[in-house]
Amino acid sequence: MNYLEFNFICKPANDWQQDLFINELATIGFDTFESTDTGFKAYVPEVNFNPVELETLLLSLDPEFDVHYEMSSIEHQNWNELWESNFQPIVIQDQVYVRATFHEAASQFPYEIVIDPKMAFGTGHHQTTSLMMECLLETELKDMLVLDMGCGTGILSILASKLLAAEVVSIDNDPVCVESTRENMQLNKVENMYALEGSFQAIPDSDFDIILANINRNILLEQLEHYARAITQGGILLLSGFYDGEDLDMLKAAAEKLGFSFASYKEKENWVAAKFIFEKVND
Template identity: 40%
Template sequence: MSNTIYIEYNFTVVPLQPGSDILIAELGEVGFESFVENEEGVLAYIQKGDWNENILESVEILDNELFKVEFSIKEIEQENWNATWEENFEAIQVADKCVVRAPFHEKPNVQYDIVIEPKMSFGTGHHETTHMMLQFILENDFDGKDVLDMGSGTGVLAILTAMKNAKHIDAIDIDNWCYLNAKENVERNECDHISVFEGDASLLGERKYDTIIANINRNILLADIPVYAENLKENGTLFLSGFYEEDIPLISETCVKSGLKFEKNLQKNNWVAVKYVF
C-alpha cells in the first residue's frame, strides 16, 4: 500500500456552503475516496488507477452558474497523506460524551474517547453524516446487541457501538484502504469484538443483526435496503445516512416496501440521518 499513488484535487468553492457539500457528494458518486474540507473549499483524493481525465464530466456543480468552482491537480503518495490530514484534522466533540481525535491530540475527559488515524479513509466525525450517526449511536441502546456497520470507513461508528457494549460488531467496507485502516483503528481502540471485512452487502449471507448502520451514498442504499431488511432481527433497527433531506421520501418508500417503519431523523445543514425500525 505504501506505493499507492493518489490524485489530489484542490477545489476552491464559492459560496463555500452548500457548495462544498454538493461537490463532495457528487465526487463520491464518481469514485473519489477521501475529502478534507478547508476554509476555501475541498481537497479530494482518488487512486490514480481509478482516475481518468474525464472523471469530472458528470460532476454537475462545475457547470452550475450558482457556484464558482476552480481546481488544481497533483499526484500524492499515500505515505504523504498523514502530513496532509494532520494539518487539517481537529478533534471533534459530539454532545458532552464523545470525542473523536487523532493520536497526537490531548486525551479528553469524556465517557467515549475514540482515537482515529483516518489516512485515506472516510469517517472522522467532521462530515455531517458521520457526526449525526455518532449522535444516533449515543442516543440509542447497544448493550448486548449484534451490530453491522456497512460502509465502515475508518471504523469510527463500529468503535462507538463497541464502547456502548455491543456484543459483536461486523464492519464492512468495499475499499481495501478503508478495510486496512479500520482494522488499525479497531486495534488502536482495543475493540477486539469488532470483525472487519472487505466487501459489500453480498458478504452478509444469512447473518442477523439487532442494529444495522449504513452511512453510504443514496444509490447504494436504495439498492441494498432490501438486503439490510433481510438481515435484521425482529424489532431490529436500521440507521441510514449519506443523503440529503429531499431524498428522505425515496429512501423511506424503499424502506417501507421492505417492512421498515420511519421513526426519526436528524438534520445537519442539508444532510440527514434517519432511524427505521423493523
C-alpha cells in the first residue's frame, strides 16, 4: 500500500491550532503525524485520500492560521526507513519502556513494550497515548476483562495484558491497525488479546470491567452509549483524544446522562485523559 506524505507549513505555528488541525485530519483518514520546525507532516493511504475533504477542511480553518502543504508519494517499502529515522524509545513514569524492534532492550524497567507501528497510531509519543498509559499504571487490572476501542498499534492493550488483565479485546476500524496490533501481540508474546476489525458493532456481548477509548471527541460522543451497554456495574471508562475545556465538558455531560460518574482527569499540553465510573445498572 502506498501512502501520501503531506508537509504542512503552518503560520503562525501555534501548538493548539496545529493540534486541532491534526485532530480534524484524523477524521478524514490521516493516521500518522510527525512534527517539523515549520509545522508537521501527515500521512494518509493513497487509496483513502479525498482531495475535496482536505480542501473543505482547509477552508474551514481560522483565516489567521495560514496553512500550505507539499505532497509526495511514499512507497510502502520505504516506510520502515522513514520510521527508524524518527522513532526514539520513550519511558512512561519510570515503569514502561516503549521501543521499536531496532532498539536495544532495557531490562531495568518493570514493563517493556516493543512496537512495530507501520502506519498505525499509538507509540506512546503522542500526549493522549502517554496519558492513557499513565492512567493504566494507576488502575487495578489484574483479572479484569478489558476493551480497547480504536486500538491503533495495540500499545494500550499490550500494557493492559502486562498489567495482568484476564483478557483484552482490541477493536479498530482500520485493517492496517488490526494487522499492526496482531503483529505487536506476537512481538510482545501476548496471548490473551484478540484484535477485531470494526467499530462499536464489533464489541462482543460481554460485560467489560475496563473500557479504553483514545479516539477523538466526536467519535467518543457517538459511541458512549455503546460503551455503557458493554461495561459492568462499577466498571472504569478511560477516555482520551480530546482537549481540556469544552471537549471535556461535553463528554462529562454526555457520559453522566448514560450513568457514568466523572472521577478524575489528567492533562498534558491541553490534551486530556478522563476517568469515569459506571454506576447505572445495565438494562
